[in-house]
Amino acid sequence: MQVGIDQIGLYTPNKYVDMVDLAHARNEDPNKYLIGIGQTQMSVADSTQDSVSMGINSARRYIDQIDKDKVGLLVLGTESSVDQSKSASLFVKTALQLKPEVRTFEVKEACFGLTAALMIARDYVRVHPEHTVIVIGSDIARYGVNTPGEVTQGAGSISMLIKTDPRILSLNDGHSAYSANINDFWRPNNSKTALVDGKYSTQVYLDFFTKPFNDYKKLKGWSTQDFGSLIYHLPFTKMGLKANRLSVEGQDETTSKRLEKSFAASKQLSKRIGNIYTAALYMSLLSLIENAQLEPNSLIGLFSYGSGAMAEFFSGNLVDGYEEVIDKSGDVRMLDRRKKLTIKEYENIFNKALMDPEDGVELVSDEENGNWYFAGTKNHVRQYKQK
Known part of the structure; x- marks a missing residue:
């Protein structure tokens, strides 16, 4: 029995910083970033994007193409968790309208989290070949403004459907x-x-x-x-x-x-x-x-x-x-539609996102219609909405 990856969905927020602009702002030779680090752009998450919302959005890339009744397990790997107790995957499961019988939890070991989820999913499907599994990795890499690790930041999510007779890997x-x-x-x-x-x-x-x-x-x-x-x-x-x-x-x-x-x-x-x-x-x-x-x-x-x-x-x-399963043109459009930030805009957005919003204050997203976002907390309960 063959088990593997049947679908892949990518999501990244709608803002980015150009590495040449960042190098100039930090008084560095742009080639230090472009060649020495190997980066040209960096996605930036504002206060309305977190591991939950990005995870939802990556899974939405294919969720309407699958039989949701066959999903038996949802596992989310992240090192940008939104709660010390409650699994981020529960928010995702609700947004994707998966049935209550679906098992779901969150796993953590730094950047290994999605691989751990994948291996759990592979073994689960081998025992339950009639089921499929959604695994998600969703993270915001933050080191701080004007720090040595600043150029290696980013934000995004990958979601994969794991099943028998996979169509990708x-x-x-x-x-x-x-x-x-x-x-x-x-x-x-x-x-x-x-x-x-x-x-x-x-x-x-x-x-x-x-x-x-x-x-x-x-x-x-x-x-x-x-x-x-x-x-x-x-x-x-x-x-x-x-x-x-x-x-x-x-x-x-x-x-x-x-x-x-x-x-x-x-x-x-x-x-x-x-x-x-x-x-x-x-x-x-x-x-x-x-x-x-x-x-x-x-x-x-x-x-x-x-x-x-x-x-x-x-x-x-x-x-x-x-080739018939992946959506390269959709990924290209998603990257090309991002707004290029000035360095001042990036710094303001980054630093604001480090602060928890005041309870009861609703956040408003400038994302595209259809995308999910974090809308703040109400009575200290996280709220997620669709644009």
């Missing part, structure tokens, strides 16, 4: 995992912005890629040459480029060029949206299948990483006809 058996209790990145309960040791985190990321990747190849009896593509969790695109360079080291020219070309395709969405934490790896997958010319049944290797730290390498095979 069939997941293979087996995985290689690696974890350790380290402090490369974290966000205390009393902080709206993350703390990170950038150089240390980069080295940990590369170490945690190398071991699971090599272990996975031994487990499966495969070599690097067997992979049509390798994709990565991308907190910023240069991070993945460093991992990809490790993967092609010592390989023949054909393999190296293939993996370099596929990586270039996989980073296109990240370059324009920025870091979306739990969903970043799956945005790489979507970018790959939207921008690369891939062979039928192509073997795709996926590297998932969550600081703190948890890493996993696994794989899947591309399903013939996947």
